Amino acid sequence: MAQGEIIAGFLAPHPPHLVYGENPPQNEPKSQGGWEPLRWAYERARAALDTLKPDVLLVHSPHWITSVGHHFLGVRHLSGRSVDPIFPNLFRYEFALDVDVELAEACAAAGREAGLVTKLMRNPNFRVDYGTITTLHMIRPQWDIPIVGISANNTPYYLNTKEGLKEMDLLGRATREAIARTGRRAVLLASNTLSHWHFHEEPSIPEDMSKEHPQNMQGYQWDMRMIELMRKGRMREVFKLLPQFIEEAFAEVKSGAFTWMHAAMNYPELGAELFGYGTVIGTGNAVMEWDLRAAGLSLLEPPAAHRAERPGQNG
């Protein structure tokens, strides 16, 4: 078995507006464009992903909300129509995707060993949420790489941010362990917006960019502060500030994807590439990459059992 690798992690937000603006054949509503700087940011992210050639994409989505445990898609092929319940006028998407079930099972098992409640979603008629689909479409519209879809357990909202993010940390560590056990070359996708203050009404033409701007100054300033720290690789500071950022900017990273991803990457003090930033209905969205392979940080320690089996490793 190959040695497991987490090649890179992307902050990959999921406003359905980006799919709507692009007009792919899978999406029924058609637009006059819009949100170009963010869509061009994703073009750069797509090119970066193309060079990485991963075996699998893992995505943690805040729009698959689960109350009992952390769930993983566990059906080899899923397809259907996913309509966004908030923006049904923008996103009615015919999806078809393949799941790396072996890795999903390994993630669920490692999560249980870490003390988490985990579940595998085995219903073939399951409708995949628009957050998962939007992030995956924007990063890899070819849909030719298997995925692992992970739910957002609602602990950060049901209990509190601290308890919730502690669980997401464990989930990330378990994900890392599972990737090591299965020998996958994986890319992680944190499907999160930054500041999440949003307008409560949509313009009559949703893609009218003359109406698009940050919902408030504080949210924008917080986004810039956090992005700047991420670009400089000052991730310890980012995580120290995260609870305050969540509180003051209503940041969607509260739902856990960002913490999950960085825990899985072992919290590298590594500068991120910012592909672009833009607002969508007032929320702040950044497309960013932490390239672990380029930094020499991608290879994972073989799991304990394998280390013991390898000759010469025990003595």
Place this chain on the structure above:
Amino acid sequence: MPGLGRLAAAMQRAGRALRSSRPDAILVYSTQWLAVLEQQWLTRRRSVGLHVDENWYEFGELPYDIHADTDLGQACVSHSLKVGVHARAVDYDGFPIDSGTIAAASLLGIGGPEFPLVVGSNNLYHDAGTTLRLGSMAAACAHEQGKRVAVVGVGGMSGTLFRTDMDLRADRLATADDDKWNHRVLRLMESGDIAELKRVLPDFAREARADMGFKHFYWILGALEGRFMGARVHGYGPLYGSGGAVVELTL
């Protein structure tokens, strides 16, 4: 699952009572239809599909075939602004109608062509007062159209769920305090003591973590213009630790 079976049977009894009143349409509000922009109203004449819950998918699929009173639904869209709420119509193939609406329609035996629905979303930014005004506005729209309506609020009572896997046969209320709160609120409904009910509901919402602030009850209260005589509790029991009750308010 005897407990769940009893609640399902209670829903069916309540559905028989509802249907026997021969309403022209049924005004439904479900806490599980979450909205964050405008108030959404289901205006698709017929919605057909197979629903899988995002949490409880292992229990299988819920087929649905829901008819809407589109004239009344459209009136609710256009009149929402009168109560200070921006609204939009939802008329899309494949729109993910929530589990609460689908389960209620199925168990109550409503939503067919004989008993069409008007369904409103739960906007997370709306408070109890706004929800009450929306219920009142929907009933007024029905009155304007000369329609007799029934009103249904879909949601739970105490809201604490168990967070770990459990055998549903061992389901119970998460805490004794939640159980007490639920009984207290149900007794007030039965006695028709609306003033006291209104007084305690904010405490109930906070202390028992009532499902979405118990906004589904305010929807009903708004549609009934704040009046009912008493209530018949068809069933009460735990739903994975939270409280579930099937209540028919008597007018």
